[in-house]
Amino acid sequence: MWSRFVLLGCKAVEILAPRNRVGLASFCRNFRTMKIESSEFQSLFTPGLKGIAEIFDKENYELRIAGGAVRDLLSGIKPQDVDFATTATPSQMKEMFQAMGVRMINNRGEKHGTITARLHEENFEITTLRIDLHTDGRHAEVEFTTDWEKDAARRDLTINSMFLGLDGTLYDYFSGYNDLKNKNIRFVGEANQRIKEDFLRILRYFRFYGRIAEKPDDHDAQTLEAIKENAKGLAGISGERIWTELKKIIVGKYVNQLIHLMYELTVTDYIGLPVNGNLQEFDTVCKNVQNLFPKPMTILTSLLKVPCDLSKLDLRLKLSKDEKNLGLFLLKHRRDLTKASDTSMPLKPYQDFVLDAREASATSRIHELLKYQGEEQLLKEMQEWSMPFFPVTGHDLRQMGISSGKDIGPLLQQLREQWKKSDYQMNKEELLSYVKKA
Numbered sequence: 001m002w003s004r005f006v007l008l009g010c011k012a013v014e015i016l017a018p019r020n021r022v023g024l025a026s027f028c029r030n031f032r033t034m035k036i037e038s039s040e041f042q043s044l045f046t047p048g049l050k051g052i053a054e055i056f057d058k059e060n061y062e063l064r065i066a067g068g069a070v071r072d073l074l075s076g077i078k079p080q081d082v083d084f085a086t087t088a089t090p091s092q093m094k095e096m097f098q099a100m101g102v103r104m105i106n107n108r109g110e111k112h113g114t115i116t117a118r119l120h121e122e123n124f125e126i127t128t129l130r131i132d133l134h135t136d137g138r139h140a141e142v143e144f145t146t147d148w149e150k151d152a153a154r155r156d157l158t159i160n161s162m163f164l165g166l167d168g169t170l171y172d173y174f175s176g177y178n179d180l181k182n183k184n185i186r187f188v189g190e191a192n193q194r195i196k197e198d199f200l201r202i203l204r205y206f207r208f209y210g211r212i213a214e215k216p217d218d219h220d221a222q223t224l225e226a227i228k229e230n231a232k233g234l235a236g237i238s239g240e241r242i243w244t245e246l247k248k249i250i251v252g253k254y255v256n257q258l259i260h261l262m263y264e265l266t267v268t269d270y271i272g273l274p275v276n277g278n279l280q281e282f283d284t285v286c287k288n289v290q291n292l293f294p295k296p297m298t299i300l301t302s303l304l305k306v307p308c309d310l311s312k313l314d315l316r317l318k319l320s321k322d323e324k325n326l327g328l329f330l331l332k333h334r335r336d337l338t339k340a341s342d343t344s345m346p347l348k349p350y351q352d353f354v355l356d357a358r359e360a361s362a363t364s365r366i367h368e369l370l371k372y373q374g375e376e377q378l379l380k381e382m383q384e385w386s387m388p389f390f391p392v393t394g395h396d397l398r399q400m401g402i403s404s405g406k407d408i409g410p411l412l413q414q415l416r417e418q419w420k421k422s423d424y425q426m427n428k429e430e431l432l433s434y435v436k437k438a
Helices: 047-058 068-074 090-099 107-112 148-153 176-181 191-197 201-212 221-236 239-250 255-264 279-288 296-301 307-317 321-333 348-357 361-372 376-384 394-399 405-421 428-437
Strands: 011-013 032-037 063-066 083-086 103-105 114-119 122-128 130-135 140-144 163-165 169-172
Touching (some): 047 063, 047 090, 047 114, 047 122, 063 068, 068 176, 107 114, 130 148, 130 191, 169 176, 191 221, 239 255, 239 307, 279 296, 279 361, 296 321, 296 361, 321 361, 348 361, 348 376, 348 405, 361 376, 394 428, 405 428
Parallel strands (some): 083 122
Antiparallel strands (some): 032 169, 063 163, 114 122, 130 140, 163 169
């Protein structure tokens, strides 16, 4: 007798099969299947996907949705990116697509078994089922297979190891759906083995924990031990890959608890974070930024004590120019640029800074500073504020007979200061009359 499963936001349909079917029990001890019909799933069937599906069906190669898109669909979310897996090899896919006149792009993935086809202005990334022959913690030597369970077994977490047929049939070999329902984050098989295959999976564990888990500290002890034992392997992972995962951890749930845990497990020693991170400041900022949607760099800067910490972080993670500049700005101004003591104009120091900076990025940096400081109301006001236009130009001063360039600059700055003191209310005539008096 088959069990009926209830989907998150989806309609579950019972799949019936003979109970005594040969080989069913041995196929996979944890194998579960069911069929889903949801609006999110149906919305994926664009003309492009229908065309791709017809090609694979005609050539008798199986095509399924893989990984994160399945997880999202089971959660009632329409996935932003959809990856596909197939029993066809890259050469077989190329032959099919060429015969049907389907364009292929981005051939860099071909050596890993991935072909990207473009049909009806859509890209479809399709990867041949694989098994790992050899891994070194960063890269894997793979062999193609037609065994879906073996491909699922090489994936990182159970919630990412499921496949979804284009008829809506779910293929779940490692109880990923149960883990998703129960908010459990587990590695497929042995945690120690999965991590040794790719040490970046340590950070992926924390990232998905912050996304899926229901409690901040519901970790399996053996999983944490495996992470601690293998943390040093992260030293060999590129900074770009680490930063991609770390940014998602930082803006996810339970970031406060997860970063503390990463320090306890020595993970932070190998990913660029300061050895003696300012955890007290970090705790404060994590509370400040709740529901304010800060940039990852805004939260991360709270761990840094001095600009040298940022330089080391940049060296390891290869920060973008904007990220580094935001970090430097917050380090410099998080203490000295605060709301005015005059309660009638608390935003004035921030507004003056933007006007004096005269650069496009100044406003967004002030927004991040206000988040860092937990000034939610001031942030709302600052987001609604329109920068006023300073009404006097050098041309106005020259028309008044001030011809020397060395005089115009300082005089404009004096007028700007008067204008700021007036709360940006003085008009051109009033400011120029101030020049005449002077």
